[in-house]
Amino acid sequence: MQPQQAIDALTQQFLALGGTLECNASLYRLLIEDGLLTGVEIERESRLSAEPTNTVVLTTGGFQGNTELLARYVLPDTSSVILRANPYSTGDGFMAAMSAGAQASQGLHAFYGHAIAAEPARFDFSNLGEVSQFQGLIAVAVNMRGERFADETAGTGEECLNQALARQPGGGFFIVDADGMEREVLKGVGVVAGAVIERAKTYGALVISSPTLEELFDLLAEQGVPRQRLATEISGYNDAIKNGREPFPPRGKNRYPLSRGPYTAVKVKAGITFTMGGIRIDERTRVLRRSGSTSPLAPVPVERAYVETDAATITIGDDYRQTVIPGLYAAGCDAGNISHTNYMGGLATALTTGMTAGKEAAMFLLARQYS
Numbered sequence: 368m369q370p371q372q373a374i375d376a377l378t379q380q381f382l383a384l385g386g387t388l389e390c391n392a393s394l395y396r397l398l399i400e401d402g403l404l405t406g407v408e409i410e411r412e413s414r415l416s417a418e419p420t421n422t423v424v425l426t427t428g429g430f431q432g433n434t435e436l437l438a439r440y441v442l443p444d445t446s447s448v449i450l451r452a453n454p455y456s457t458g459d460g461f462m463a464a465m466s467a468g469a470q471a472s473q474g475l476h477a478f479y480g481h482a483i484a485a486e487p488a489r490f491d492f493s494n495l496g497e498v499s500q501f502q503g504l505i506a507v508a509v510n511m512r513g514e515r516f517a518d519e520t521a522g523t524g525e526e527c528l529n530q531a532l533a534r535q536p537g538g539g540f541f542i543v544d545a546d547g548m549e550r551e552v553l554k555g556v557g558v559v560a561g562a563v564i565e566r567a568k569t570y571g572a573l574v575i576s577s578p579t580l581e582e583l584f585d586l587l588a589e590q591g592v593p594r595q596r597l598a599t600e601i602s603g604y605n606d607a608i609k610n611g612r613e614p615f616p617p618r619g620k621n622r623y624p625l626s627r628g629p630y631t632a633v634k635v636k637a638g639i640t641f642t643m644g645g646i647r648i649d650e651r652t653r654v655l656r657r658s659g660s661t662s663p664l665a666p667v668p669v670e671r672a673y674v675e676t677d678a679a680t681i682t683i684g685d686d687y688r689q690t691v692i693p694g695l696y697a698a699g700c701d702a703g704n705i706s707h708t709n710y711m712g713g714l715a716t717a718l719t720t721g722m723t724a725g726k727e728a729a730m731f732l733l734a735r736q737y738s
């Protein structure tokens with residue numbers, strides 16, 4: 368099923384069940400009186416209006432589109448990353464929740480994404496999948512200084528390499544040899560590196576191929592990568608892998624040398640799909656209040672597995688306390704720290720937290736009606 372088909376099916380189901388859908392209406396802020404949620408302020412065509420409600424589920428998709436929040440929490444310099452997501456998720460849910468007294472989650476530094484074919488490649492939001500470079504896990508990744516900068520294979524996908532790539536000024540290159548071009552790039556994607564690279568070429572990606580490593584170093588030097596440094600790095604890596612030693616940085620899996628030409632290098636930059644940190648929620652997706660809740664770093668008593676209560680404050684043991692903002696829920700990428708550096712899935716997170724939050728919000732409204 369394609370994303371548009373899934374969205375259409377979900378929309379029809381929502382409308383059939385009596386839901387009202389309004390496009391081009393943005394959450395601006397949450398209205399709170401005496402600590403309780405009383406409404407939302409909505410922006411429509413640059414005008415703000417207040418709408419009363421006691422229940423809100425925040426699902427604005429994270430803050431990857433907000434350079435100020437990224438610079439504050441994720442990366443001081445955002446010029447080496449490319450947005451690999453819709454352009455509208457600019458942290459509105461996170462900021463509205465923080466202004467309403469919510470607590471931020473752990474893991475604000477982390478994000479999910481894949482490397483993307485860097486300039487001169489040209490593409491738009493509908494081509495993000497086609498220009499994504501999934502071959503990092505089987506490649507040798509070097510930065511513009513000609514150095515390996517991470518274990519390319521760490522994490523559950525390419526997310527750890529991508530986060531390290533984001534911190535390399537100007538991005539870098541993913542290099543594979545002839546054997547690498549035939550390797551499957553990532554479990555589940557079902558394509559080989561050669562196909563990924565060919566697809567990116569059609570969008571103008573900078574792809575450099577050469578029959579020998581020496582010639583590849585010459586060509587990469589023309590792109591600004593110091594030749595001597597790069598040659599030392601690659602020969603050191605090859606030597607360590609061939610002789611069963613650990614290169615630096617280490618290489619946990621896919622320990623392949625670059626040994627058979629032609630060699631292919633693709634210019635890449637980190638792509639940011641969603642921020643992993645966000646709003647701190649409890650097991651029922653209820654948004655936790657900053658004041659009245661203990662720090663997430665506080666030692667948590669083992670019996671705090673799940674506590675069934677509708678009270679706003681849950682006290683477990685003498686020291687551990689969570690206070691919720693009644694009626695306020697967060698799901699999907701707005702719910703923070705479900706993934707923490709390593710990727711736990713985007714759609715699965717949205718689906719599971721969304722279903723929980725919807726059910727909880729409906730029960731909250733019903734309980735209010737009959738109380």
Ligand SMILES: Cc1cc2nc3c(=O)[nH]c(=O)nc-3n(C[C@H](O)[C@H](O)[C@H](O)COP(=O)(O)OP(=O)(O)OC[C@H]3O[C@@H](n4cnc5c(N)ncnc54)[C@H](O)[C@@H]3O)c2cc1C
Nearest residue numbers: 393394427428451452455456459495496699700713714717
């Ligand atoms: C190219 C690409 C490939 C991906 N591949 C996969 C994959 O294979 N598997 C996987 O699990 N995940 C994948 N993902 C990630 C997945 O799409 C996301 O993790 C998931 O959609 C997040 O769901 P969400 O509901 O939190 O946010 P989103 O689906 O991003 O929805 C957030 C919505 O909120 C809207 N919004 C923002 N601000 C406001 C506001 N103030 N008021 C009202 N609305 C607002 C936005 O316009 C957007 O429509 C991929 C993402 C991309 C971009």
